Amino acid sequence: MPEKRKILIIDDDQDYGKAIKMVLESNGFEVKHALNVQDGRKAIEAEKPELIVLDVMMDKHTDGFDLCYDLKHDEACKNIPVLMVTAVTGKTGFKFSPETDGEYLQADDYISKPVASAELLKRVKKLLN
Numbered sequence: 001m002p003e004k005r006k007i008l009i010i011d012d013d014q015d016y017g018k019a020i021k022m023v024l025e026s027n028g029f030e031v032k033h034a035l036n037v038q039d040g041r042k043a044i045e046a047e048k049p050e051l052i053v054l055d056v057m058m059d060k061h062t063d064g065f066d067l068c069y070d071l072k073h074d075e076a077c078k079n080i081p082v083l084m085v086t087a088v089t090g091k092t093g094f095k096f097s098p099e100t101d102g103e104y105l106q107a108d109d110y111i112s113k114p115v116a117s118a119e120l121l122k123r124v125k126k127l128l129n
Contacts, residue, residue: 004030005128008049010040010067011085012058016113020053020085023117024124037063044077051127054107056086072106081127082106085120087113 007029011017017033024031032047034040036058044052052071056064064084071077084107109123 004028005051006047006049007031007051007053007124008040008043008047009033009053010037010043010058010064011053011055012036013055020120023120027121029124037067040067044071044080049080051124052080052082053124054082054084054086056084068107081108083108083123083127084110085113085115086110 005028007024009017009020009024009031011020011033012035014033014035017035021031021033032043032049034043040052040054043049054064054068056062058064060066064086068082068084071080071082108127111119111123
């Protein structure tokens with residue numbers, strides 16, 4: 001039996017994180033959920049996930065952007081794909097994308113909340129392959 005691919009969700013919305021976790025686990029992934037950047041960092045060091053699903057607005061409005069930037073400039077983490085899943089556009093009106101904001105938004109992919117399960121799975125599988 002092949003080993004399950006490891007995914008880490010970093011999102012302060014416990015209910016939303018649980019929902020994403022259930023979708024991913026029911027599709028054969030091993031999933032951990034951290035509720036803040038500090039716990040996310042610890043989980044990254046301990047678990048070495050193959051993919052990170054990252055929210056933007058947590059304790060600070062820029063937590064996800066800051067963590068993603070730090071990860072992409074860290075030799076040990078820079079090759080871990082980051083899928084940013086956030087409601088930042090709906091809450092602030094600012095639109096972000098890796099194509100137009102690549103210097104600061106260094107996520108490998110970006111989708112807005114809420115995201116349909118099928119779309120989430122499609123993006124996750126694309127980033128893992």
